Amino acid sequence: MKPSHAIIVSTCIIGASAVRMGVNTTDFEAFGHTLGLSESAIQSLENRYVWAYTSAGVLGIACLTATFALQPDKVDTAPINQTVVEVNWSESCWDEPHCVIQPQSADDVSKSLRIIDFFEVKFSVRSGGHSPNPGWSSIDDHGILLDLAKLNSISISNDLTYASIGPGARWNDVYLTLGGREVVVVGGRVPSVGVGGLILGGGYFFFSNQFGLAADNVRNFEVALASGAIVNANATSYTDLFWALKGGGPNFGIVTRYDLYTVPTYEIWVQQSLYSIDQAYDVLAAFDEWQLNGAADAKSFVTLFFTLNHAVVGLMYSEPSPRAPDVFAGFLNLIPLQTVVPSSNLTFSAVTQLLSAAFPSTRGRHDYRGCSTRIDAQLNREVYAAWREKALAVHEVTGANQTFAIQHVGANMARQGALKGGNPLNVPSGDMQWWTTLIDWEREEDDELVRSVSIETTDLYEELSKERGLDLPFIFMNDASQDQNPLTSYGSENILRLKDISKKYDKKQVFQKLQNGGFLLSKVQGTEM
Numbered sequence: 444m445k446p447s448h449a450i451i452v453s454t455c456i457i458g459a460s461a462v463r464m465g466v467n468t469t470d471f472e473a474f475g476h477t478l479g480l481s482e483s484a485i486q487s488l489e490n491r492y493v494w495a496y497t498s499a500g501v502l503g504i505a506c507l508t509a510t511f512a513l514q515p516d517k518v519d520t521a522p523i524n525q526t527v528v529e530v531n532w533s534e535s536c537w538d539e540p541h542c543v544i545q546p547q548s549a550d551d552v553s554k555s556l557r558i559i560d561f562f563e564v565k566f567s568v569r570s571g572g573h574s575p576n577p578g579w580s581s582i583d584d585h586g587i588l589l590d591l592a593k594l595n596s597i598s599i600s601n602d603l604t605y606a607s608i609g610p611g612a613r614w615n616d617v618y619l620t621l622g623g624r625e626v627v628v629v630g631g632r633v634p635s636v637g638v639g640g641l642i643l644g645g646g647y648f649f650f651s652n653q654f655g656l657a658a659d660n661v662r663n664f665e666v667a668l669a670s671g672a673i674v675n676a677n678a679t680s681y682t683d684l685f686w687a688l689k690g691g692g693p694n695f696g697i698v699t700r701y702d703l704y705t706v707p708t709y710e711i712w713v714q715q716s717l718y719s720i721d722q723a724y725d726v727l728a729a730f731d732e733w734q735l736n737g738a739a740d741a742k743s744f745v746t747l748f749f750t751l752n753h754a755v756v757g758l759m760y761s762e763p764s765p766r767a768p769d770v771f772a773g774f775l776n777l778i779p780l781q782t783v784v785p786s787s788n789l790t791f792s793a794v795t796q797l798l799s800a801a802f803p804s805t806r807g808r809h810d811y812r813g814c815s816t817r818i819d820a821q822l823n824r825e826v827y828a829a830w831r832e833k834a835l836a837v838h839e840v841t842g843a844n845q846t847f848a849i850q851h852v853g854a855n856m857a858r859q860g861a862l863k864g865g866n867p868l869n870v871p872s873g874d875m876q877w878w879t880t881l882i883d884w885e886r887e888e889d890d891e892l893v894r895s896v897s898i899e900t901t902d903l904y905e906e907l908s909k910e911r912g913l914d915l916p917f918i919f920m921n922d923a924s925q926d927q928n929p930l931t932s933y934g935s936e937n938i939l940r941l942k943d944i945s946k947k948y949d950k951k952q953v954f955q956k957l958q959n960g961g962f963l964l965s966k967v968q969g970t971e972m
């Protein structure tokens with residue numbers, strides 16, 4: 444890890460330490476001035492930098508520089524506060540970084556990026572930390588964690604047409620704050636999830652079939668680029684970057700603010716029921732009936748997932764209704780074990796509170812995984828049966844809990860994306876379903892066995908759907924596990940375009956080379972960077 448701009452005249456060993464001689468003082472001072480450091484701070488850092496010849500030493504200087512440039516309370520060095528480490532949803536991501544930088548403004552993010560670039564140190568960016576993929580929004584002591592938790596402001600424009608939201612906010616706070624003005628944005632369904640990563644991966648919402656993905660409803664991204672420049676990408680400025688950020692992942696910069704259009708819904712009809720697992724095939728049949736017929740009414744949405752013990756069904760309609768809308772008829776003949784939320788018209792804030800109670804954060808190791816196919820009831824029955832058998836067997840050995848969830852994607856979702864300016868996802872046209880799962884387990888030694896259930900499930904969906912002409916290549920980034928490559932499914936044309944945009948705005952490819960993990964363009968084979 445040698446800064447290319449530092450002229451190393453010679454390195455001599457004094458005792459156990461290596462000394463970097465002849466650091467280019469002009470470069471170092473110019474760099475220090477761009478950060479607004481005092482002469483004495485620059486001198487002090489430079490003196491230490493001369494002595495830092497190991498990668499840990501350089502990291503230490505990078506963290507110290509951040510302490511000077513951003514103020515000490517924004518930089519946490521060893522011993523790192525464990526509550527900050529344990530923010531990540533999955534324990535498999537609980538790594539202790541060399542230091543944690545907690546920016547409080549876009550300018551702080553810009554300075555952090557300039558420090559990372561200058562010292563060429565590894566980094567990760569974390570908003571809500573809900574990616575379960577180790578190293579995506581976590582990093583060990585070989586790098587710096589940029590924790591955006593304090594960039595969490597939420598405000599609404601005077602005319603109520605858009606909300607400005609910091610990446611570190613959680614959807615719970617977003618919906619409760621916007622509820623005060625009776626507006627809703629397209630975002631995440633589980634309230635504890637973070638804003639930053641969800642939108643960069645697309646963002647599938649209850650009413651995405653009506654309004655498009657969260658990313659489709661972005662009015663403006665404020666982004667700190669690798670150079671430290673802060674730009675606004677929207678429909679009239681940095682338009683290529685705007686398109687790329689609408690689902691292109693963590694490849695282009697750090698988004699420091701999302702301006703999201705509000706959508707015309709607030710009071711909605713809901714009902715939630717819990718069914719016995721013995722009713723699983725009846726519930727699945729009702730769901731597929733809705734997918735194939737009822738879902739043509741894009742105001743309707745069904746949340747469906749199976750745990751090992753129950754089937755959970757949430758019905759929603761994006762406007763009030765005196766009774767269950769007819770599109771849900773298939774569910775109304777089923778007798779639930781428990782009606783968790785009876786047929787009601789509720790504000791979206793009230794729905795958010797119910798969802799927060801229904802989805803408490805669970806400790807442990809976690810994963811998710813995804814695939815997509817055309818809709819077919821027989822296909823779903825067969826894969827569900829295979830999943831359940833395997834998931835039960837693995838539960839016996841490991842205690843792991845897993846879910847089997849199907850997310851309906853109507854043709855209107857991709858149409859909305861196109862109408863709102865387009866995105867890079869290349870979602871196939873027509874109706875489809877995105878399968879996914881949430882997995883919880885305890886022990887690291889069970890990682891492989893537990894993950895084998897979801898891997899075999901996506902493999903089976905792929906195999907059977909190919910045999911039956913129901914296969915689709917699309918993998919949704921926000922459901923993708925560490926070994927999947929959702930960007931590949933965006934298609935070679937979009938990948939080439941994304942790579943061009945990445946090179947245009949990140950000339951040194953800081954986000955590809957120094958970022959610790961993530962769904963990175965550099966990992967997409969076959970199209971050169």
Ligand SMILES: Cc1cc2nc3c(=O)[nH]c(=O)nc-3n(C[C@H](O)[C@H](O)[C@H](O)COP(=O)(O)OP(=O)(O)OC[C@H]3O[C@@H](n4cnc5c(N)ncnc54)[C@H](O)[C@@H]3O)c2cc1C
Pocket residue numbers: 532567568569570571572573574575579580591610630631632633636637638639640641642643644645646647648692693696697698699881921922960961962
């Ligand atoms: C319980 C649960 C429910 C979920 N529900 C939904 C859902 O309804 N819809 C949906 O679409 N997805 C859903 N997801 C998936 C979720 O969108 C992803 O896990 C997403 O990455 C979470 O965002 P985050 O900010 O918490 O992630 P993080 O783990 O903080 O970040 C994820 C990735 O984005 C990068 N990143 C984060 N913020 C920024 C930024 N500001 N600038 C640049 N890069 C950044 C990180 O470096 C990392 O690579 C759910 C996940 C869970 C665990």
